[in-house]
Amino acid sequence: MRRVLFAYLALGLLLAPMPLLNVLQAESAAVVALAAYFISGGAAVRAFGTTSRSVWWVMARQEAALLVPLGVLLLAQLWAPSCPLGQGLLFYVLFPGVTVVFAVALAYLLQGLPVARPGWILCGLGLLLAVGGPLYDLGLHPQFYTYNHVFGGVLGPIYDEQLAVRPGLFAFRGLTLLWALLALLVGHRLRGRGPRWAPPACALVLGTGYVFAGPLGINTTAASLQDHLGGHTRTTHFDLYYDSTQVDAAAAADLAAAHEAKYDWVRRQLNLEPDAKGPRIQSYIYPTPDVKGRLTGARTTSVSPVWLDAPQVHLLRDRVSQSLGHELAHVVSRPYGLPGLRASWAPGLVEGWAVALEPPSPGPSPDDLVRTAAQSDTTTTLTTEAEAVAQRLTPWGFWTGRGAVSYATMGSFVRYLLDRHGPAQLKRVYAWGDFEAVYGQSLSTLAAGWASHLRRAPAVSRGAHDVVARRFTRPSLFETACPHHVPPARRHYQTAQRAAQRRDTTEMVRFLRKALRAQPHYAAAHEALARHRLAQRRPNAVWRQVDTLSRTARTVPLQVAQADAAVLRGEPDTARALYAGARAQTPGHAHDLQARLALRDAIAARPSIIRVLTSGAAPATQARRLAGMSPRGTRVRAWEAVRWMDASQYHRALALWRRLEGPVRIDRPRGWHRAWELQHAAWGTKAALRENSGAVARRWATRAERRARVLGDDERASLFEWWKRRALDAGVEPQAAQRRSPSANHVSRLLVEAHARFDGSSRCETDPVSIPNGPRGW
Secondary structure, three states: OHHHHHHHHHHHHHHOOOOOOOOOOHHHHHHHHHHHHHHHHHHHHHHHHOOOOOOHHHHHHHHHHHHHHHHHHHHHOOOOOOOOHHHHHHHEEEHHHHHHHHHHHHHHHHHHOOOOOHHHHHHHHHHHHHHHHHHHHHHHHOOOOOOEEEEEEEEOOOOOOOOOOOOHHHHHHHHHHHHHHHHHHHHEEEEEOOOHHHHHHHHHHHHHHOOOOOHHHOOHHHHHHHHHEEEEEOOOEEEEEEEEEOOOOOHHHHHHHHHHHHHHHHHOOOOOOOOOOOEEEEEEEEHHHHHHHHHOOOOOOOOOOOOOOOOEEEEHHHHHHHHHHHHHHHHOOOOOOOOOOOOOOOHHHHHHHHHOOOOOOHHHHHHHHHHHHHHHOOOHHHHHHOOHHHHHHHHHHHOOHHHHHHHHHHHHHHHHHHHHHHHHHHHHHHHHOOOOHHHHOOHHHHHHHHHHHOOOOOOOOOHHHHHHHHHHOOOOOOOOOOOOOOOOHHHHHHHHHHHOOOOOOOHHHHHHHHHHHHHHOOEEEEEEEHHHHHOOOOOHHHHOOOOOOHHHHHHHHHHHHHHHHHHHHHHHHHHHHHHHHHHHHOOOOOHHHHHHHHHHOOOOOOHHHHHHHOOOOOOOHHHHHHHHOOOHHHHHHHHHHHHHHHHHOOHHHHHHHHHOOOOHHHOHHHHHHHHHHHHHHHHHHHHHOOOOOOHHHHHHHHHHHHHHHHHOOOOHHHHHHHHHHHOHHHHOOOOEOOOOOOOOHHHHHHHHHHHOOOOOOOOOOOOOOOOOOOOOOO
């Protein structure tokens, strides 16, 4: 036991200084379990070969030895006391605790068999299981978790802050214990003990468990995903699968058009010809993080498992606009990756490739973000960033850095290579990252050229500083003192979301209140509660709710809710001041949201319109109510058009956009009117493209591009330029077959989507057929 205790002490001291692994969580428990298999198994082989101790005595001693690394990991509570100790102990029992039982039982069996070197056999079996299990799970199934008899399991992608603890984990570790029991029973029989029927009975139970691996949650197949989601739309290149209770026929067609548009953009960047005969791409679109985590193990991370035979992407419905182009770039990279893996060995190239090939967005470009970060941060320069490129190519250097920084830096660098040297060389360098062989220059020389390129264009977009301040300062998972910790307020809020999806508003409000008791300034809960009160026609309650918060705690959605309450209270001037304040705090690239605020400002004297917009009814219902109002006027028609856009009823919206002029109030600043003109063109272009009205879309996009160039908004000008090219192809846009399904209840969408739309990482208007519309009710 001295060797065992020394090995565990060395393991604990090795983990102590390592970020992420030095606190009691799933990752550290998996590492301890991996080591414990070989440590306890090797010690058990020696014990059974030299002493007559019972298997239970050996097992108890090996389990007790696990207290040594546990004690070291518990020391993290001194500097991270908020870590969920109960969850960490659960993982420690499930991972190393169960693995030690498995290893000792296997050692007991091997020592009863007539084999030479049982210790080596035990080690070989451990390596086979530790490597073969993930290869089987992740190589054959569209899932992002793997459970393992040796190290316990990996519960999801590294970017998921909240772990998806699925029932399959407990079922699989139960199978591990059954394997241990079978080994013990066979070992007893080899020694002439125990009933003969016991091993076959145990084997029968084990076989039953593997037969029902899918229903138990141990594996996820593509067929099971498609059955759970229910909805299916087919296009030229895609099979889209989505929740048929959450996505109606119009929304499905909108999603289909977005997929084809972005896929076309990515392929054109690489000079790839359209290929309708290539393998079809499966796109799985999940309604909520809970559903996505339960089915795949990845709650929020958008993923494209390029290693699978069938190309596919997995996204949340609320993140399609933000992530679809990025994931499709991963899909297109498959032919240029390493054999079998279909990706580069360098994560920096993998993600840099995807960022560089994303379709245009009105948000700051990666070049602008890198330049802004270098100008505003005294700890770095463009020269420093160029020197760090080699480090960001490596797995450790990329994943331990801050995600937004790594993505923007490598996206900017890869885009420089694409623009400067063309796509052919980028395709060749992708797999191995041998820059000198492909480009004839060392990586350091290429990086220095990239830094010089950034210096020659010092001007940056207006919104870059805000994005850098908001996203580049977010710590990575390796910098977080307590990874995967879900505060009580957030847990209550998630329960409220689930209640809203069930249309149980009483339960929803109860848990929102619990969230606010746990964290009085929790913005997401305040926003959802305020929207619910507005839908109930309780503007005074909303006013008091927001008025009790400090200025810094009043987010943009809360300011809008208070402004809506002021309109309903008959205080239009107060409402206009609040709308203006909210607009000033909205990110500069969130043009859609800014235009909606301008429209709200324009109807501040019409409480009847605000009642419709905050009613919680479906967008199409709101549009019909607005159409029946009198007097109607241009401002009401503008809101009617916006609501038809939200409902994906583009033919109705297009007819209105073509007749509208400028509903922004005359006395507002000139910037408001310029912004309205561009957003009016954006909405009109989107509707025209969706309806294959190429001439109308081209006319709007051309005028808007010219106007954006004059205003110096190069990102948005690039977006309109892309839309203009899309307009040329609008007449041949493939028509997707839709499966008609009922639309989702609007109250649940309000709570689920409102916070996500204002997530700091969100992008707006990333394509002409999938412009995000802001929180429902806006």
